[in-house]
Amino acid sequence: MTKTVPSARQADRDVWRVGVLFSRSGLMAITESEHFFGTALAIEEINRAGGVLGREIEVIAYDPGSAPETYRRMADRLLTEDGASVIFGCSTSAERKAVLPAIERRNGLLWYPSLYEGFEYSPNVMYTGACPNQNSFPLAEYIVRKYGPRVYLIGSDYIYPRESNRIMRDLVESYAGQVAGEQYVAMKAGDAELTRALDTIHMRSPDVVFSTIVGRTAQRFYRLYAEKGFDPARLPIASLTMAEGELREIGPEFCVGHLTAASYFGSLRSESNRRFKSAFAKACSADRPVSMWSAGAYAQVKLFAKALEQAGSLDTQRLVDAALGLSLDAPEGPVQIDADNNHVWLTPRIGRVRRDGEFDVVWEGKGPIKPDPYLSVSPIGGRWLTEEAATA
Amino acid sequence: MKPGVRRLIEDLRGARVLVIHPRDAEGEALIDQLKRIGCNVRGVWPPPPTIPHDIDTVFQLVESSEEPAFPASPNEHPLTLVAIVDYENPTILKRLLDSNAHGVVNKPIRSFGILSSLVLARSLRGYTRRLEGKVQKLEETLKARRDVDKAVKVLVGLKKIGEVEAYELIRQQATQKRLTMAEIAVSIINAQEMLGGLGVLDAPVQTRSSTPVEQ
Numbered sequence: 001m002t003k004t005v006p007s008a009r010q011a012d013r014d015v016w017r018v019g020v021l022f023s024r025s026g027l028m029a030i031t032e033s034e035h036f037f038g039t040a041l042a043i044e045e046i047n048r049a050g051g052v053l054g055r056e057i058e059v060i061a062y063d064p065g066s067a068p069e070t071y072r073r074m075a076d077r078l079l080t081e082d083g084a085s086v087i088f089g090c091s092t093s094a095e096r097k098a099v100l101p102a103i104e105r106r107n108g109l110l111w112y113p114s115l116y117e118g119f120e121y122s123p124n125v126m127y128t129g130a131c132p133n134q135n136s137f138p139l140a141e142y143i144v145r146k147y148g149p150r151v152y153l154i155g156s157d158y159i160y161p162r163e164s165n166r167i168m169r170d171l172v173e174s175y176a177g178q179v180a181g182e183q184y185v186a187m188k189a190g191d192a193e194l195t196r197a198l199d200t201i202h203m204r205s206p207d208v209v210f211s212t213i214v215g216r217t218a219q220r221f222y223r224l225y226a227e228k229g230f231d232p233a234r235l236p237i238a239s240l241t242m243a244e245g246e247l248r249e250i251g252p253e254f255c256v257g258h259l260t261a262a263s264y265f266g267s268l269r270s271e272s273n274r275r276f277k278s279a280f281a282k283a284c285s286a287d288r289p290v291s292m293w294s295a296g297a298y299a300q301v302k303l304f305a306k307a308l309e310q311a312g313s314l315d316t317q318r319l320v321d322a323a324l325g326l327s328l329d330a331p332e333g334p335v336q337i338d339a340d341n342n343h344v345w346l347t348p349r350i351g352r353v354r355r356d357g358e359f360d361v362v363w364e365g366k367g368p369i370k371p372d373p374y375l376s377v378s379p380i381g382g383r384w385l386t387e388e389a390a391t392a
Numbered sequence: 393m394k395p396g397v398r399r400l401i402e403d404l405r406g407a408r409v410l411v412i413h414p415r416d417a418e419g420e421a422l423i424d425q426l427k428r429i430g431c432n433v434r435g436v437w438p439p440p441p442t443i444p445h446d447i448d449t450v451f452q453l454v455e456s457s458e459e460p461a462f463p464a465s466p467n468e469h470p471l472t473l474v475a476i477v478d479y480e481n482p483t484i485l486k487r488l489l490d491s492n493a494h495g496v497v498n499k500p501i502r503s504f505g506i507l508s509s510l511v512l513a514r515s516l517r518g519y520t521r522r523l524e525g526k527v528q529k530l531e532e533t534l535k536a537r538r539d540v541d542k543a544v545k546v547l548v549g550l551k552k553i554g555e556v557e558a559y560e561l562i563r564q565q566a567t568q569k570r571l572t573m574a575e576i577a578v579s580i581i582n583a584q585e586m587l588g589g590l591g592v593l594d595a596p597v598q599t600r601s602s603t604p605v606e607q
Contacts, residue, residue, distance in 0.1 A: 039462075090520075092572070106503075119507070120504075121428055121503045122503060122504070123424065123503065166397075170398055340424070340427065341428050341430060371485075373428070374428055374429045374430055374507070375401065375430075376405055376429060376430020377405075377430065380398075383463070
């Protein structure tokens with residue numbers, strides 16, 4: 001592969017230059033701003049401690065405004081004009097797919113912090129968020145056994161919800177549950193469309209709603225859910241993305257009882273999380289909540305720094321070689337980059353929203369589990385909950 | 393006709409794949425990606441004379457030379473073949489067609505596209521196999537029908553009975569002897585030809601039916 005990043009120019013200066021592409025505006029503004037803060041915090045900490053191998057990390061950040069086409073253009077600019085071969089960025093699958101051709105053609109390295117639907121591997125991407133075997137799998141068993149067999153699937157109309165729902169349908173059926181309905185709304189669905197969807201849900205009377213609606217639309221959906229009189233304690237929305245920051249926007253009092261499956265919650269009581277939270281509070285404003293979005297973005301920068309320290313170079317191949325197998329005491333606990341597939345070992349957890357906008361962890365895996373993006377070793381219908389946990 | 397996508401994916405876990413490609417970075421990349429997908433995979437180069445019996449899917453580099461040819465697959469052992477091509481000139485395209493491949497991946501090999509090619513190739517192979525099975529069964533049915541027609545005519549000539557009655561006789565024999573009607577029919581035809589040839593039957597009948605087979 002040809003190397004087009006002008007590395008000589010970069011070596012003249014005593015910095016490691018990296019690109020950051022998270023949307024501070026548009027549909028994904030809330031979650032991606034949290035990605036951004038987590039990234040910025042980690043880089044600040046690294047620089048304050050003297051950088052990597054004596055050189056500071058220099059950031060070039062753009063705001064792609066939640067538009068995949070803009071992501072592609074800005075990734076190209078970072079890789080060529082700005083001479084940054086390493087990019088931390090993207091949240092949705094559409095954004096990641098838009099950046100992929102650029103990053104592969106220029107042989108850069110994208111660090112992607114978000115959970116996604118799996119079935120992908122690029123030698124030019126480090127996938128540090130959860131794939132379905134690390135969130136959907138235990139969630140499916142939990143909702144069917146705790147809330148009942150009838151699961152209603154609703155999502156924004158793009159690839160992540162459709163594939164997530166395909167997997168969820170198989171999982172639910174494997175636990176003797178059934179899909180009470182499957183529906184997609186526009187990415188930027190308005191209140192009228194969401195209200196119609198809620199009427200349909202009311203009509204089908206499921207036991208639980210699995211929602212893969214994302215961004216601001218998800219916030220409106222949760223709010224309307226409360227206004228329509230649905231009771232989350234009896235009929236919760238289960239999600240893979242709803243986190244503390246968005247709950248704050250919706251109003252946590254409207255969300256008590258909803259469920260999210262993720263490997264990180266701000267309420268985790270580990271030493272590594274206490275460190276992360278206090279650093280985050282100091283750097284950003286104290287009342288900005290931490291979430292899987294900021295914690296994941298933070299952890300992947302720390303993993304990158306470790307890899308860079310070993311590789312001593314931003315050359316993609318050398319960085320990836322150094323990164324594979326690396327482990328870290330992340331805010332969520334121990335994580336490790338898988339040696340085979342560029343994804344990360346994470347601990348699956350299920351959280352239930354409480355009144356203060358934090359999550360009670362109602363179920364937690366025994367430790368980090370192997371990322372299985374192609375679902376090649378994860379049996380559909382495996383047992384995650386012990387009998388006590390399922391009946392408690 | 394098309395199996396569910398979940399079954400296709402699950403089916404890949406049991407796939408036993410042989411990669412016939414030089415042992416270089418691209419060959420390694422292909423093998424690694426097939427492992428990620430969940431296949432049981434191994435590599436070999438140069439092309440072996442035969443494919444081991446436990447293999448069901450082969451990825452093979454299409455070369456411009458006529459030799460070595462594509463390895464013969466073991467008898468009655470249908471393989472899925474995905475061709476790997478690095479040129480698209482007519483020489484290679486001809487080799488590609490000759491290979492009867494079910495799918496193709498292009499060089500330079502990227503991780504994207506391998507899963508799609510594999511799934512499509514295996515699905516096509518399965519579909520072709522089902523079609524082949526159907527054709528074979530239809531051919532057998534057709535032949536059986538021709539034989540029964542012929543045997544009916546033999547009996548009609550020998551026993552001076554109607555076609556319906558002759559057909560019923562064959563059916564009864566088949567039930568009694570626990571054979572198919574086609575097998576009974578063949579026995580009757582053979583017996584008639586043999587006895588007729590020995591002059592045992594005084595009035596040999598015309599057995600070469602000139603009426604076209606109804607279908």
